[in-house]
Amino acid sequence: MYFLLARLLQATIVMLCVALVGFLVFQFVGDPVLSLVGQETSVEDREALRESLGLNDPILVQYARYVVNAVQGDFGISYSFNRDVSEMIADRLPATIELVMLSGVLSLLLAIPAGIYTGIRRKGGIAQTIMALSVIGVSIPSFLLGILLILVFSVWLNWLPSFGRGDVAVVLGFRSSLFTWDGLSHALMPAAVLCLFQLGVILRLIRAEMLEVLRTDYIRFAWARGLPGGRVYFRHALKNTLVPVVTAIGLQLSSLFAFSIITERVFQWPGMGSLLLHAIGQSDIPLLAAYLIFVGLVFTISNLVVDAIYVLIDPRIRHGAL
Amino acid sequence: MLERIRSDFWYELLNSPVTVVSAVIIALMIIGCTFAPVFAPHTPFDPATISIMDNNMPPAWADGADPRFLLGTDLQGRDVLSAMLYGGRISLQVGIGAVALSVVIGMIVGLVAGYFGGMTDAVLMRVAEIQFAFPPILIALLFNGILKASLPADVFAQAAVPIMILAIGLAGWVQFARIVRASAMVQRGQDYVTACHAIGLPTVTIILRHITPNILGPVLVLAMLQIAVAIVTEATLSFLGLGTPLTEPSLGALIQIGSQYLFSGIWWVVIFPGIMLLVMVVAFNLVADWVRDYLNPRLR
Numbered sequence: 234m235y236f237l238l239a240r241l242l243q244a245t246i247v248m249l250c251v252a253l254v255g256f257l258v259f260q261f262v263g264d265p266v267l268s269l270v271g272q273e274t275s276v277e278d279r280e281a282l283r284e285s286l287g288l289n290d291p292i293l294v295q296y297a298r299y300v301v302n303a304v305q306g307d308f309g310i311s312y313s314f315n316r317d318v319s320e321m322i323a324d325r326l327p328a329t330i331e332l333v334m335l336s337g338v339l340s341l342l343l344a345i346p347a348g349i350y351t352g353i354r355r356k357g358g359i360a361q362t363i364m365a366l367s368v369i370g371v372s373i374p375s376f377l378l379g380i381l382l383i384l385v386f387s388v389w390l391n392w393l394p395s396f397g398r399g400d401v402a403v404v405l406g407f408r409s410s411l412f413t414w415d416g417l418s419h420a421l422m423p424a425a426v427l428c429l430f431q432l433g434v435i436l437r438l439i440r441a442e443m444l445e446v447l448r449t450d451y452i453r454f455a456w457a458r459g460l461p462g463g464r465v466y467f468r469h470a471l472k473n474t475l476v477p478v479v480t481a482i483g484l485q486l487s488s489l490f491a492f493s494i495i496t497e498r499v500f501q502w503p504g505m506g507s508l509l510l511h512a513i514g515q516s517d518i519p520l521l522a523a524y525l526i527f528v529g530l531v532f533t534i535s536n537l538v539v540d541a542i543y544v545l546i547d548p549r550i551r552h553g554a555l
Numbered sequence: 556m557l558e559r560i561r562s563d564f565w566y567e568l569l570n571s572p573v574t575v576v577s578a579v580i581i582a583l584m585i586i587g588c589t590f591a592p593v594f595a596p597h598t599p600f601d602p603a604t605i606s607i608m609d610n611n612m613p614p615a616w617a618d619g620a621d622p623r624f625l626l627g628t629d630l631q632g633r634d635v636l637s638a639m640l641y642g643g644r645i646s647l648q649v650g651i652g653a654v655a656l657s658v659v660i661g662m663i664v665g666l667v668a669g670y671f672g673g674m675t676d677a678v679l680m681r682v683a684e685i686q687f688a689f690p691p692i693l694i695a696l697l698f699n700g701i702l703k704a705s706l707p708a709d710v711f712a713q714a715a716v717p718i719m720i721l722a723i724g725l726a727g728w729v730q731f732a733r734i735v736r737a738s739a740m741v742q743r744g745q746d747y748v749t750a751c752h753a754i755g756l757p758t759v760t761i762i763l764r765h766i767t768p769n770i771l772g773p774v775l776v777l778a779m780l781q782i783a784v785a786i787v788t789e790a791t792l793s794f795l796g797l798g799t800p801l802t803e804p805s806l807g808a809l810i811q812i813g814s815q816y817l818f819s820g821i822w823w824v825v826i827f828p829g830i831m832l833l834v835m836v837v838a839f840n841l842v843a844d845w846v847r848d849y850l851n852p853r854l855r
Binding site for chain 2: 247251371373382487490492513514516525528529
């Protein structure tokens with residue numbers, strides 16, 4: 234329990250730091266008054282606006298106000314869309330989440346069995362082939378992979394649509410394109426691109442952990458006791474590879490969000506990533522700062538969940554030995 | 556470091572043909588791109604020498620090609636092969652420059668944190684931990700975006716390469732700091748460090764002359780791996796339109812230019828720079844893998 238409380242406190246501090254960065258960007262990049270009213274407004278009017286926005290208050294007061302507003306989901310008004318930033322994020326979020334979920338699930342389903350297999354049969358032909366492919370999977374930049382897929386499946390073969398999200402349907406209150414065939418066909422290539430990178434990383438990690446564990450004395454002892462292979466591999470070895478693997482999956486979840494920016498650009502997927510790129514292009518600072526804080530929140534929460542899982546899977550942490 | 560280059564270096568290296576090929580490819584690319592003006596058949600970004608009449612030529616072996624352009628030309632009549640050599644030069648510059656910056660920052664932070672410990676260590680490592688929670692590519696992207704918003708457009712375009720090096724270098728130091736710190740903590744307790752203290756050497760000398768050489772091995776492996784990552788990051792930022800300007804495109808920007816004409820059947824403007832980027836990255840990764848196995852044979 235102590236472990237989790239300490240982590241929760243740490244997560245809060247991290248979020249305050251992220252909010253500070255967001256706030257400083259807000260504060261020092263560009264002039265919010267100028268962005269709101271343009272050049273024609275008189276100096277007195279600008280000063281009045283500045284006062285009413287609270288921009289003349291001490292900086293700590295402004296920071297506190299920013300944090301309080303952010304906690305309530307108020308990130309201000311976007312310069313370029315003239316809309317509530319949190320509303321815009323809420324609009325775009327489902328598209329990104331469905332992409333991240335689909336590719337995350339795909340990569341775990343493929344990586345875990347492949348990682349275990351290559352760890353056990355590391356000299357075999359299939360294992361060597363998988364490893365060689367994973368080097369390419371890790372090396373190929375995701376935007377390049379996306380373009381190659383479009384070239385092959387959209388331009389040459391004309392099988393799959395190359396841009397957009399397709400039809401969406403509402404099932405059990407969730408609006409998602411994964412519930413229609415058209416939507417799935419649109420999501421297939423972006424999800425595959427997002428999945429491949431994660432797949433390579435997680436696969437190689439699981440393999441490395443398996444190799445490490447299989448060398449230990451207690452595994453040799455398990456063999457010496459005459460236990461069947463399945464029992465040694467899955468009951469004894471696999472369990473001890475879990476902590477680093479869960480950590481990596483937690484970290485990978487956050488990088489899925491980061492890489493979705495690229496995938497969304499390649500496939501013109503209307504999610505958070507496209508929104509961020511638009512914000513950068515237009516120097517839309519409120520949107521930029523809000524994205525930063527939002528992604529920080531996603532990362533912090535996924536790390537907290539990983540910590541909670543540690544407590545479940547590693548008794549040493551539960552009993553305070555680590 | 557020197558004693559680690561054991562007598563089995565060449566034997567091990569020649570036993571791994573994949574590594575030899577990768578190293579040769581890296582060497583050829585560095586030479587070819589560094590001296591791009593010598594090797595390139597055309598000067599692709601000089602408006603005086605390109606002709607719009609030569610635009611959209613397919614590669615030399617396809618129908619309707621012009622033998623002057625081995626890998627074809629793009630929409631403005633620029634020679635793809637020459638553009639790749641010039642573009643690869645920017646990619647390599649940014650990749651190596653950014654990693655050099657990360658190594659310097661990471662070594663300083665890691666050595667200070669690992670050697671002195673205590674509060675210094677706690678504060679530095681918390682900062683590193685917070686940054687580590689964010690994927691480097693996102694940090695580079697946001698950093699680049701913030702600089703773009705705060706600098707005038709012409710200054711930003713002029714200083715594109717240094718800005719990329721700065722953004723990617725600042726995004727990548729944490730991993731170096733972590734491994735350097737871990738090694739420095741181990742070294743600090745060794746007898747030779749105690750001996751250095753006993754003969755009255757200043758702390759700076761102990762850290763730079765005696766501890767640093769003992770922790771360079773892992774740093775070297777990580778640096779090789781990170782060059783590949785930095786090259787991909789640069790290409791990605793340029794592809795997203797945040798990196799090098801289109802007047803002086805890196806490999807990523809070339810791919811972005813080409814990707815706009817995919818549906819008109821002009822595949823060569825994308826494919827060839829893409830292959831070059833991929834080969835470059837895979838080669839760096841394979842050499843790094845080999846160096847890691849060589850320095851740490853237990854992992855094989």
